Amino acid sequence: MDRSGAMVAVGEVLTAVEWTRALDAVSTARVMINPDGDCCNRLGRISTWRNSLVLFRDGRYVWDGPITAISWKLGAIELQAKDVLAWLDNRVVHQDRTFSNVDVMEIAEWLIDDGYAPDDPGHTVQVVGWAGISGSRSYSKNVGQTGDHLRQLAEAGLDYTAIGSKILLLPETHMASVGRLSDADLPAGLEVAEDGGSLVTRWIVAGSEQSGALGEAGGVDEFYGLHERYVEQSEITDNTSAAEAATARRRASMPVPVFVDTQEVTLAPEAAIDVPSLVPGWALDVTSAGTCRKVAQRLKITGVKVTETGGDENTPGQESVQVQVAATGAEAA
Known part of the structure; x- marks a missing residue:
């Protein structure tokens, strides 16, 4: 599909297909097309990021996202693509914003909206449920990739995934x-x-240097012993948010x-x-x-x-x- 929404070409003969879905990460897809006739001419004009790959399985829409790599070969064309979240790895924060003691899901919504605001390739956001975890965060214009900010926020008690152009935000405890x-x-x-490499029984989370925020959760476990981890998240602005982030990280890393x-x-x-x-x-x-x-x-x-x-x-x-x-x-x- 073209960025404008127009169909560019249909891959009638596929020799290989692979598509993925991922939690708190960007998913990928890959196809090998055996082109013929007009299809070959059309596929010869496609471009990365301008065009997107859309996949159907038994006639049901299952995946789409911008094409990120193209390889024209003798009798074959290979397309590689990433889902809509890939755009956020190519975007920065576009305005200063500070949040004080709000559900982290609200922060995630803002990060996504701000990331796409100057140039939206076509996306929607669905909040499946609130995280139930409060936090205070501060973001500065032009500092940090939006995708990195979203991944860090996901470690504080929420999950996200992309299905086509829709981004789903879920509480970490969602288990339907x-x-x-x-x-x-x-x-x-x-x-x-x-x-075992993911086991941490005590987390220490430090916020911005200016705020001096520091939070911790956990300690010596009777079964596993003591496994400590320190991490810095410069967007955190107070001790309470740092402690909440530490608690969320410990919950995800205990037990093994x-x-x-x-x-x-x-x-x-x-x-x-x-x-x-x-x-x-x-x-x-x-x-x-x-x-x-x-x-x-x-x-x-x-x-x-x-x-x-x-x-x-x-x-x-x-x-x-x-x-x-x-x-x-x-x-x-």
Whole structure:
């Protein structure tokens, strides 16, 4: 699609497709197109950031975003794209703004709106629910990338993801389920991993040097011992906000986060899962005894990856649906 909204070209023959969805991060997509006729002429004129890639799965809209890399090859064109959040990594704060003791979701809304204000590629924001965490932040004009500010704010008690041009803001404790998975749905198995590198039992968060703000949460844990981490967030302006940020970080890093990965296997056809409904920030009820680490709980979707190959005359194409889900202290809460 063109930036103006006009259709540029339709990729009729695809030899490879990959699209992802991500929690608190920018998702990506990649396609290989075998062009012919007028399609080749049209695709020869496309440009990065001017044009966007739009993907449909079984006729249902699943992904779109600006094209960020193009490779014209003999008999093939490769397009790589990122979702609408990628624009925020190319934007800075456009005005001075100070927030005092407001829900951090309100701050996130402002950051997004300010980032797109001078030049909006077409976006909407949906607040699924308030974070329930208050904070004070100060932002200065032309200081810092908006995407970095949003990622830092996400560590203070909220989640975000992009589905097409819509940005969803969710409380970190949002755990609405969109389906159920068991060992029968994963014929090739799954992998359960415990990330000890993410364990922190005591967080110290420092605010701006001018404010002298400092907050902490946690301490020695009877089971894990003491694991401390210090971080600076210059936009924080008071001790209370620093303490809230420390509490949110500790909640996400205690106990040790556990991740479940379906190892890029295709979900069984009879699995009661609607792939377009696999949205990071929502959850799946997972029951598995396929590994020594048994799992039977509701886990938050943190990533989705769908790949498909076109196959050839002798081998049919194959789709692979990979889902990553996680359990941290935030999900347990």
